Amino acid sequence: MLKTKDTVLEINQIVKEFENGKDSKLTACNNVSLCFEKGKTLGIIGESGCGKSTLMKIIMNLEEPTSGEILYNGEDITKLKGEKLRQHRRHIQMVFQDPTTAFNPKMKVKDIICEPLLNFGLIKKNQKEEVAKKYLEMVELPAEFMDRYPHNMSGGQRQRIGIARALVLNPEILILDESTSALDVSIQKNIIDLIKKIQKDRNLTIGFVCHDIALISECSHMVAVMYLGNIVEIIPSHKLGNFAMHPYTKTLMDAVFDLNMDFSKKIDMLDNDISTKIDNVNACPFRDRCNCSIDVCSRKMPQLKKITDDHYVACHLDFTV
Numbered sequence: 001m002l003k004t005k006d007t008v009l010e011i012n013q014i015v016k017e018f019e020n021g022k023d024s025k026l027t028a029c030n031n032v033s034l035c036f037e038k039g040k041t042l043g044i045i046g047e048s049g050c051g052k053s054t055l056m057k058i059i060m061n062l063e064e065p066t067s068g069e070i071l072y073n074g075e076d077i078t079k080l081k082g083e084k085l086r087q088h089r090r091h092i093q094m095v096f097q098d099p100t101t102a103f104n105p106k107m108k109v110k111d112i113i114c115e116p117l118l119n120f121g122l123i124k125k126n127q128k129e130e131v132a133k134k135y136l137e138m139v140e141l142p143a144e145f146m147d148r149y150p151h152n153m154s155g156g157q158r159q160r161i162g163i164a165r166a167l168v169l170n171p172e173i174l175i176l177d178e179s180t181s182a183l184d185v186s187i188q189k190n191i192i193d194l195i196k197k198i199q200k201d202r203n204l205t206i207g208f209v210c211h212d213i214a215l216i217s218e219c220s221h222m223v224a225v226m227y228l229g230n231i232v233e234i235i236p237s238h239k240l241g242n243f244a245m246h247p248y249t250k251t252l253m254d255a256v257f258d259l260n261m262d263f264s265k266k267i268d269m270l271d272n273d274i275s276t277k278i279d280n281v282n283a284c285p286f287r288d289r290c291n292c293s294i295d296v297c298s299r300k301m302p303q304l305k306k307i308t309d310d311h312y313v314a315c316h317l318d319f320t321v
């Protein structure tokens with residue numbers, strides 16, 4: 001994925017290995033390179049355990065990569081320490097899957113929303129109510145909510161507070177890690193609509209991590225498909241339906257329940273579990289579950305190949321025909 005004039009965050013060849021028992025290592029991220037574009041959403045999709053959250057934690061400086069760099073305004077943020085790191089945190093904020101666990105249950109909504117601003121000394125205590133009102137309005141909640149506690153709200157309302165708190169420092173990039181996954185479908189849609197509106201108003205760059213390809217295609221501009229730590233396809237979301245090429249992406253797409261779907265078509269579901277993985281750098285990570293694997297797949301790791309300017313695939317199959 002090539003850097004453009006609109007790139008705000010550049011992930012270059014990030015590798016993250018974890019100790020996995022005595023003499024073995026687990027590669028959670030294997031040479032991941034991606035670009036986040038200003039005002040756009042980059043969706044990252046993959047099954048549980050494919051490394052999505054690890055990558056997001058590295059972007060958030062909550063985890064250190066084994067190697068690679070992440071450039072924000074030309075500076076490698078993986079190397080930041082101390083006060084420089086603290087100041088940098090204002091630029092990239094995250095909304096977690098379950099904000100309940102991230103909130104102090106003894107704090108009122110106004111304190112939760114304003115805490116980051118107070119930590120950075122950006123407001124005085126007597127400005128809390130004014131700020132909370134503004135941000136509650138932004139996430140379409142009544143001003144009276146500022147005196148509530150998190151446990152007196154629904155999951156959707158709590159997630160709105162999580163979004164307000166993440167945006168209060170006016171970050172350039174917002175990371176949403178399965179942020180709507182725990183919500184009912186109708187509430188999920190409302191939150192997605194709200195996020196899209198805020199993105200437009202603020203020209204916000206978003207990283208949207210999710211295991212639901214239908215949801216990701218609905219709210220992302222570009223989609224990166226991750227499998228066992230590897231990016232196997234990067235594709236504009238509007239092309240997912242008709243132009244996805246990697247056998248894994250196609251399987252994910254085929255599994256989406258679509259009212260217009262041809263029901264006579266066989267749906268190839270993934271049978272063996274992702275946890276039965278073998279870390280083999282000399283083979284395609286998807287080969288054991290792939291219906292189209294060929295001889296070379298068990299000998300060589302496919303590299304991302306450019307199909308068109310905005311579409312990349314890591315597969316040994318020949319897509320030129």
Ligand SMILES: Nc1ncnc2c1ncn2[C@@H]1O[C@H](COP(=O)(O)OP(=O)(O)OP(=O)(O)O)[C@@H](O)[C@H]1O
Pocket residue numbers: 018019026027028046047048049050051052053054055211
């Ligand atoms: N601190 C850690 N120590 C050892 N292994 C880890 C650690 N964190 C993650 N892993 C492993 O790295 C791999 C990727 O985990 P990660 O949480 O990034 O996946 P994920 O795609 O976000 O999954 P999920 O959607 O379930 O959160 C998994 O095999 C996981 O067990």
